[in-house]
Amino acid sequence: MPAHRRRILISMCLALATVVSAVASLNVALPDLARATGATPTQLQWIVDGYALVFAGLLLPAGALGDRLGRRRVLLAGLAVFGGAALVAIFVTDPGQLIAARVAMGLGAALIMPTTLSIITSVFPTDERERAVAAWAGxxxxxxxxxxxxxxxxLEWFDWSSVFATNVVLAVLAATATLINVRDAETHERPALDPVGAALSALGLSALVWGVIEGPQxxxxDGLVLGGFAGGxxxxxxxxxxxxxxxxxxxxPxxxxxxxxAAGSLxxxxxxxxxxGFMFVVMQYLQFVLGYTPLEAGFALAPVAVVMIGLSQRVPALVHRFGARAVAPTGxxxxxxxxxxxxxxxxxxxYWRLLVGLxxxxxxxxxxxxxxxSAIVDALPAEKQGVASAVNDASREVGGALGIAVLGSVLTEGATRADGVTAALLxxxxxxxxxxxxxxxxxxxxQRRGAYASRSGSGRSSPTGAQPSGPGA
Known part of the structure; x- marks a missing residue:
């Protein structure tokens, strides 16, 4: 992999990590945050979930916006919104203002995440793309x-605002790396915007995710929960x-x-x-059943991240040897x-017994x-990579929200917390x-890349051999 494309990959993975780490990192700080701000349990829930709700709901429109306006431009705008909102959150102490800041961070995250993957799939040639996508996935x-x-x-040395300060630092680093390493030129045809489709998808996904979030509470x-599902x-x-x-x-569709x-999305x-769901359940298991501190629990789970990121680079070789149809279900x-x-x-x-399972x-x-x-992004041509990436991300966020809700509900129904953990994991x-x-x-x-193209004027779908658009993003 040439050095300039390696720098692009590192820049996109840094931007991705900025967004993904913000999903769960605040959970550890919630007790400190509640004491400092006087937030109620409901407000704490929405300080966390406001981010996830907006993030999931706007992914499809944000991906399409990147395809139309330019992925580098949309990525930088997302990093500016995300980092600016996190900067505001450092200095506010009112729970309502924190909820608003997290909602704004969710908007920035929706602009960031699909563009990182679509830039990678557009920049990397076929012989390098699988390894690059594997690094992104890890x-x-x-x-x-x-x-x-x-x-x-x-939190061992600082208060809850340090979590938001970290978000700001990561956003600044990712924006700087993008400005230096990612070029602005794009050669593929940019699809027209679809404001009606964007609004319907955003409202529908938001209503669905809202119902999932509120269901356990x-x-x-409940009528409102059922209404959310029906509206979605x-x-x-x-x-x-x-x-x-x-x-x-x-x-x-x-x-x-x-x-x-379809198989990739599922x-x-x-x-x-x-x-x-595992992250939600196991953090409670480690802290409330085994007595770990938040820091000890974080270190206990670190090997999972290290193995996932490290091993992902080896998976494309396994796919080439055995086929995705064997590797994906085996995983x-x-x-x-x-x-x-x-x-x-x-x-x-x-811990050693836990480590084997982890x-x-x-x-x-x-x-x-x-x-x-790879199956998702390879199905669409270059000009639709933002939407392909957004489908991947929306599948992830809706699935994650439902996993927390379902496994969290199973956890609370156990006779003891340990029993609940066992039932949730099973x-x-x-x-x-x-x-x-x-x-x-x-x-x-x-499945070959670009297996589907948008309908032509004749109203029919056709396969395409679309290739990446070159070094532009």
Whole structure:
């Protein structure tokens, strides 16, 4: 890999880590934040969830915006919004203002995440793209866990605002690296904007994620929760209907008829359902059952991130040798084995026993993520890489929100916290196994890049041999 493309990859992974680490890193600081600001439990919930709600809801429009206006430009705008909002959060003490700051950070994150992957897929030639996507996928999975560790270290010496200060520093570093290393020129045709589709997808996904977030608190049969699900379903149905009628749709629903695209999206959804739910459950297990401090819990989970990021670079070679149809389901099944091992740990487990399960989980995640992400982005031509990346990210965020809600609910229903942890982890293992079977049945034996193009004037879909657009982003 030439040095200039390596610098681009590092810049994009830094920007990605900035966003992903902010999803969970604040959880460690919530007790300190509550004491300092007087935030109620509901306000604390929305300081965390306001970010996730806006982030997930705006991913598809943000990806399309990057395709239309230029990915480098949109990425820099997202980093400016994200970093500026985090800077404001350092100096405010009112819970309502913190919620607003986190919402603004979610907007910036939505602009950042899909553009990082679409820049990579547009810049790297075919013989290097798989390794670059693998590095991106490893950081996407591992940097959330590293964020927990960094937050735990900071809180040993500083107060809760240090978490936001770290967000600012990372955003500045990522913006500087992007300005230096990523060129502005783009050669592919830029698709037209779709404001109606953007609004319908944003509102529909937001309503769906809101229902998932509120379900454990209000009850899954609460009228508002059911209303959120119903509203989300209606809006997303309207989005599908609208996109099917457009000559140049933002996201053509027919894409999900492509076996690779559908299997990749399902796999990402299941992986992050399990991983986000695992992070929520295992942090409580380590601290409340085994008595770890937040810092000790962060160090305990660090090997998962290290293995995921390191092993991801080796996965493309396995895919070439055995095929994505074998590697991706094997990864999900291996994750399930890791969950099952951790579920048997009990209330007095040694760390070495936990480590075995954690390493198995990390190996499975590395095996599953890279072929799934590659399947999604390889299905679309260069001018639609922002939307392809956004589908990957939306699958991740919606799956993660549902995983926290479902596994968190199972956790609270246990007779003891240890019993709840066991039940939650076994539930996660079951979902992963079902996902492995579904992906194995749905995944194609092969899929070439650009397998789908937007409808032409004749109203029909056609395959394309679209190649990357060159060094521009």
């Amino acid at each position: 950081v996407a999975g591992g940097s959330g866990l590293l964020g927990l560790l960094v937050s735990g270290v900071l 209000r009850g899954w049969t 379903a209606l809006l997303l149905s309207a989005f599908v209907s609208w996109e099917l009628r457009r000559e140049q749709p933002m996201l053509d 027919r894409l999900f008829a492509l076996r690779g695209f 796999s990402i959804f299941v992986q992050f359902f399990a991983l986000f 999900l099944a291996t994750m399930a084995a890791g969950f099952a091992l951790l579920a048997t740990a009990g209330a007095e487990a040694s 390493l198995v989980l990390a190996i499975g995640m590395a095996l599953a993520t890279t072929p799934a992400t 539930t996660g293992a079951g979902v992963l196994l079902l996902g492995a079977v579904a992906v194995a049945l749905r995944a194609p034996s092969a």
